[in-house]
Amino acid sequence: MGIMEHNPASSEQPDDALSGRMGRIVRLTLADTVYRDLKEILLSGRAAPGERFTLRGLATAIGTSPMPVREAVSRLAAENALEVLPNRAVRVPLMPRVRFEELRLIRIQLEGLAATTAAANATEEDIAEVARFERLFAAEREKRKPDGAAAMRYNKDLHFALYRAARLPTLLQMIEGLWLQIGPVLNLDFQAGPDRVRQGEAHVHHEALVAALKAHDPDAARAALVSDIWSAGDFILSRGILPD
Template sequence: MEHKPLPADEPAPASDETLGTRMGRIVRVTLADTVYRDLKELLLAGRAAPGERFTLRGLASAIGTSAMPVREAVSRLAAENALEVLPNRAVRVPLMSRARFEELRLIRSSLEGLAAETAAVNADAADLEEILRCERAFAAERDKPRPDGAAAMHFNKDLHFALYRAARLPTLFTMIESLWLQIGPVLNLDFQAGPERVREGEAHIHHAALVEAMRRRDGTAAREALLADIWSAGDFILSRGILPD
């Protein structure tokens, strides 16, 4: 059957969904994605502590948006075990038991060690420069008379994820990111222990060894440096006796 085109001056048939409705949906989804990314970054960088509570209304007010995109973002993060929604509509960063922390450390060692080893082979010049930039930023913060724990955590996270991106294994990267959403708040207990911890900890030693291994394209050494970093930080957190049994 032949279909005749509509005359140029004749409007198209009305849709059940107006343009305004569709635009509203686009804006809402985009805003929810933005809130999700912001909350995810907060958790990945350890800027929220285990057990810390928020309200949906409080989060919406702090972000400067309505409750709906916040609710959508929180639901996504709850599905990823990064947040808990409590019966009173409060939102909590999950508590971390000692046993679960040790389990996650074992899994991280396997996945992140693989990423480091692969990155040593796959990284290009731009990747190496970004890893070096992050390592220098962390070292510069550590060398301050009173280093800031939050800044140190931020630079530490950037260094790790620059390394994992350089592996060029998207599925592995997603798995590591999921682990960090759960472990990030616990790392808060390391770098936020005080300026002395940032200055006297071993992270800068392991970071320097990691950068050197990357320069030599030595995957085995890169894995070893990365694992030393994970286990050193984990041992310190466990030694504080803060995580419940």
């Protein structure tokens, strides 16, 4: 009888503990999903420097409770991708000119290494993936009124298809961290207007990059990638809208 009396208590406790753990799993999984979605917005330049949100507004837009949004925002703030302001607002950080120039130099080294390695090791499938985004970008550029947001997305997808082809996970993670900070600033390039998408040099560098991959030419791949980063940076700096 003692055993029978003890069993309900012992079985009830694990059920309660399991229920608690399941609740945490669901919450964390949802927070991971929100984090991934917010990260994609930043990486693809769909949010501009200085743009503000509220936790409640983000939660409403995403269709979830504030808790997973708060967790995702905290992670992104720790990665210098977002700022949490005293009034619970969330802001995409402003990018001082000197910091932009510093990040550009770092990007050239890290992303240049990825391009070099990818050119040496890329498979036919890797090259086809980069070429697919190059064609999508080119097709958007040829439109009478190109969509700057679409151009930014194809540009980001092309770059990361290239970086994944290097098969250096740690390097890819480092590059992603840089893009979380630099992505919103690229908004100042492609969103400058349809003429910028049509008249910019990005398509030239993209074509050269695909050609270098097909030829498995590491030096040419790095040169095309560096030219792409440098020319986009020069245009953004020329606009004179980054704070000193």
